[in-house]
Amino acid sequence: MARVDVYEKLPAPFGLVRFGVAPDHPEVKNVINTFTQTARSDRCSYYGNVTVGKDISVKELQKAYHAVILSYGAEDNRTLGIPGEDLAGVYTARAFVGWYNGLPENRDLKPDLSSETAVVLGHGNVALDVARILLSPLQILRKTDITEESLAILARSKVKRVCLVGRRGPLQVAFTIKELREMINLPSARPFLDPADFKGLGAAGKDVPRPRRRLTELMTKTALEEPGEELAGHWASASREWSLKFLRSPLEVLPATDGKRARGIRMAVTRLEGSGETAKAVPTGEVEDLLCGLILSSIGYRSLPIDPSVPFDSKQGIIPNNLGRVLGAPGLYCSGWVKRGPVGVILTTMNDSFNTAQSVLEDLESRALDVSKTKEGFELVRGILQAQGIRPVSFSDWEKIDAVEVARGKLAGKPREKIVDPREMLELIGH
Structure with missing residues (x-):
């Protein structure tokens, strides 16, 4: 049975839905509800406040997991x-x-x-x-x-x-x-x-x-x-x-x-x-x-290279891949704008992620993805992060931050008042 861990640079999840969708388009943000349901699953864990490529390398993630999917978008x-x-x-x-x-x-x-x-x-x-x-x-x-x-x-x-x-x-x-x-x-x-x-x-x-x-x-x-x-x-x-x-x-x-x-x-x-x-x-x-x-x-x-170990086509601004499989890197996948360039809306990107997931499932079935050995997952990552004094933000931590944002918004007659300083978010949850 598959387990999925999600790593995010910021304490707050939802990426482009939170920080890219226009504030007067609340209906587009409804996809957050689906993300939240997934994040609350027993087989899914969220680790915010972790910068992949800096706090932990992609090679270290590959040691910890059978498959690693890069879906970090176009941040430039x-x-x-x-x-x-x-x-x-x-x-x-x-x-x-x-x-x-x-x-x-x-x-x-x-x-x-x-x-x-x-x-x-x-x-x-x-x-x-x-x-x-x-x-x-x-x-x-x-x-x-x-x-x-x-x-x-x-x-x-x-x-x-x-x-x-x-x-x-x-x-x-x-x-x-x-x-x-x-x-x-x-x-x-x-x-x-x-x-x-x-x-x-x-x-x-x-x-x-x-x-x-x-x-x-x-x-x-x-x-x-x-x-x-x-x-x-x-x-x-x-x-x-x-x-x-x-x-x-x-x-x-x-x-x-x-x-x-x-x-x-x-x-x-x-x-x-x-x-x-x-x-x-x-x-x-x-x-x-x-x-x-x-x-x-x-x-x-424009997407940026995340880690020296990951191939990157700087002309096209994408990770070279075939149907989401990173070329020359078994067990490494990509999805979204870093896979096909910064085009399309949320629906396009969502369908694209289904296609990459399909590639992972096919590789599991064909045994192109070797899962015969047990991997430690977050237990291995935890030690690497602890050595640097980095404390990840869990999804329940995020829900505490979320509750504060919603309460502050209510006072102003808004859906939420976003906290814009990550340090304040971390202080709220005692980090």
Whole structure:
């Protein structure tokens, strides 16, 4: 009978569901209930506050377990690689999302929201999340699990306009219809979609898969048709706006006169070569400047190597594998973004984990995975961690932290108030 031990760097479990999903999308976080049921199983143990690759090596884990599955995601972001990227006022969407979601490493971000115009580089769901949080009325955000610190800074925000910029055209956007619909219906913000970008798109959108066709139809309708009475009323009274800008690729962040802050972004005007998903953006030689004091880069995530003993393809940012089996490393598996790159939503990643689990089960049946010798599991790991003074956080420890977060949230009329400092979490459970 299989036993599963889960190791996590932070005291709190749930990873991207806790720290990546937007606070105003509580229904997406319901998957936590399934995780909790699994973690409470007699055959599953959770060990938080343990950094694999630092506190314990993958080779040591392989000595302790018959199979080791690496599922640590993409914890770095892709850089723009342009001059001025490090100026004040320029942030990665990853850090911004981590900040408002209480990810400990981003708790001190304190983004400067004193500019009226913000530019988000990227046309994916994370880009729309960031824009929505910047434009949402505070009374909506106050009822979510967004952190207290974030609410205080968003309450002082001067941002009135958010422009979402993409290298390619309307037929290549990476966001989904649900997120677009939320933006269109966002109270207190009106969309601005340039009709010129959407005229004649109907024919091009006919032969594409249904989700892409519906998404294109919604953008086109928003750009070219008069809204219904209720929506028109919303838009007429809106004090903020958002827009989609296509065929623009960032060249340089323009510095303010002090040379320290961003005052705008210079973009190459592009044209498309090819069509559909594989169309490439090619510079035309024209450039365009957009003035703004806040720039958020949402151009994707990147996995990092976890341990020198684990093969890693740094070009693709993945662990080389076949159906989740790490190449050249029997008994070692991978799942999620570190297996196939940072694409897809929670459902995609969940199905992907089922596939890796299937590979493990097949290897057990075919005896490619040798389980003839007993392995010590956590008993071996415990000694290694104790020697370094590291005390893992159990799932029942986490449930104590969880109860405090929920109680603090209740006082503020929120589902929870996240504790953003791991040391405070550890103090709560007497570590």
